[in-house]
Amino acid sequence: MKIELIVPATQENLLNRKKALGPHLGLAMVAALTPPEVEVSLTDENVTVIDFQKEIDLVGITTLTVTATRAYEIADTFRAKGVKVILGGSHPSALPKEAIKHADAVVIGEAEGIWANVIDDFKANKLQKIYSQRKQPSLINLPIPRRDLFIDGSYYFRNTISTTRGCPYACSFCSVTSFFGHTYRCRPLEEILKEIETMDFRKIVFFVDDNIVGKPKFAKKLFQALVSYKLKWVAQSSITIARNDKLLKLAAESGCIILLIGFETLSQDNLAAMGKRMNVVNEYEMVIRKIHSYGIAIHGFFILGLDEDDEYVFERTIRFAQKMKLESAQFAWPVPYPGTALCESLDKAGRIVTKSWSQYESNVVFEPKLMSRDILQKGRDWVWREFYSLPSIWRRLGITHRYTVPLWGLNLYYRSFWQRRFRNNRDSSKFKPHFVYK
Numbered sequence: 001m002k003i004e005l006i007v008p009a010t011q012e013n014l015l016n017r018k019k020a021l022g023p024h025l026g027l028a029m030v031a032a033l034t035p036p037e038v039e040v041s042l043t044d045e046n047v048t049v050i051d052f053q054k055e056i057d058l059v060g061i062t063t064l065t066v067t068a069t070r071a072y073e074i075a076d077t078f079r080a081k082g083v084k085v086i087l088g089g090s091h092p093s094a095l096p097k098e099a100i101k102h103a104d105a106v107v108i109g110e111a112e113g114i115w116a117n118v119i120d121d122f123k124a125n126k127l128q129k130i131y132s133q134r135k136q137p138s139l140i141n142l143p144i145p146r147r148d149l150f151i152d153g154s155y156y157f158r159n160t161i162s163t164t165r166g167c168p169y170a171c172s173f174c175s176v177t178s179f180f181g182h183t184y185r186c187r188p189l190e191e192i193l194k195e196i197e198t199m200d201f202r203k204i205v206f207f208v209d210d211n212i213v214g215k216p217k218f219a220k221k222l223f224q225a226l227v228s229y230k231l232k233w234v235a236q237s238s239i240t241i242a243r244n245d246k247l248l249k250l251a252a253e254s255g256c257i258i259l260l261i262g263f264e265t266l267s268q269d270n271l272a273a274m275g276k277r278m279n280v281v282n283e284y285e286m287v288i289r290k291i292h293s294y295g296i297a298i299h300g301f302f303i304l305g306l307d308e309d310d311e312y313v314f315e316r317t318i319r320f321a322q323k324m325k326l327e328s329a330q331f332a333w334p335v336p337y338p339g340t341a342l343c344e345s346l347d348k349a350g351r352i353v354t355k356s357w358s359q360y361e362s363n364v365v366f367e368p369k370l371m372s373r374d375i376l377q378k379g380r381d382w383v384w385r386e387f388y389s390l391p392s393i394w395r396r397l398g399i400t401h402r403y404t405v406p407l408w409g410l411n412l413y414y415r416s417f418w419q420r421r422f423r424n425n426r427d428s429s430k431f432k433p434h435f436v437y438k
Helices: 011-015 025-033 065-080 090-094 096-102 115-123 176-180 189-196 216-229 239-243 245-253 268-274 281-293 313-323 341-348 373-387 390-397 404-423 426-430
Strands: 002-007 039-044 058-062 084-088 105-108 130-132 159-161 164-166 184-186 205-207 233-237 256-264 297-303 328-332
Touching: 002 025, 011 404, 025 039, 025 058, 025 115, 058 065, 065 084, 065 090, 065 096, 084 090, 084 096, 090 096, 090 105, 090 176, 096 105, 105 115, 159 189, 164 176, 189 216, 216 245, 233 239, 239 245, 239 256, 239 281, 245 256, 256 268, 256 281, 256 404, 268 281, 281 297, 297 313, 313 328, 313 373, 313 390, 328 373, 328 404, 373 404, 390 404
Parallel strands: 002 039, 002 058, 058 084, 084 105, 105 130, 159 205, 205 233, 233 256, 256 297, 297 328
Antiparallel strands: 164 184
């Protein structure tokens, strides 16, 4: 029996297939959960093309909302050839009735405890339409993901690993809570270390946890155990790490070089509306300076176009990010992903303008309160262009930063990405804010 696991490409990568930031760890875990007598292959369409002529018995496709349209196209193509298709991931989990129109079965939620049943049912020609967890699967004795299925040289961060699942918070825009439930679960420390020992220590390790410090006691034990490995690692964290000096010190000592932190907005009212209660805008400068004082770089996340944002938000946000010398950052507008509280509230208010999933990657799909969709789109693009201009990169990084090479590389990656996008959108490339920063 042969199974093909597929990661659909984003629209951008489908047109300009380039080296990606990281591989899909979830499908590598699905491959590891597959019985050993089954032959498994994995295709990440972001870095290589799909072979639709390949002789396979079953296809498993994971999809986000932004790749749902492409996932359905892939599924329909294989089904037309008589190949059975399984759909899973956050989007099918939120909208299984939609997904099943393009699949023979839909897996809702996590694969552990379900995938073996899917394989058995397929072999017996008894596939069910829906497979769903009755309870959250245990994280004990998980197999090591099949990293051997990743294409060499296709990713900047190949050493990806998960130590926890879920997040202790429930921000309205985030699909993590709807997918994992409002829980935060940790893997056994000894199993994490066993998996780390299979990696190449010469390369950066990327912890893909949604919040690596969601349980400070667990995070401390993890960081203490990592010290002896002399790794360099990157992870996503809430700003709460800066309120715990011992935890932050251990992160630095264990090899942390970059923390990805969701600041989201410079408006406390916006933070309250989205339920991000752990963030305090007046603490942001303290948080950044303290993390920097331990030699750790910061990749910030910001959302533009929230309900308290007027047209000043673009310059206000970029000036803050530049003033605080954030080493890198991402700037997005709110996206009402199915299953999130944001989607529910905007839908009830009649503010979602389309549910054509192909629009969710690159277009504003809701009506902002204090600006037009056009201004939000052009303003967000202007922020990216300004932040990743060469003068901005130079002012933020210089040539004496502790991690000059990887950080310049990350900045130039984003700069190249947005230069390609601006070439296809000349209106955004000409946009300039017509206001003065206050």
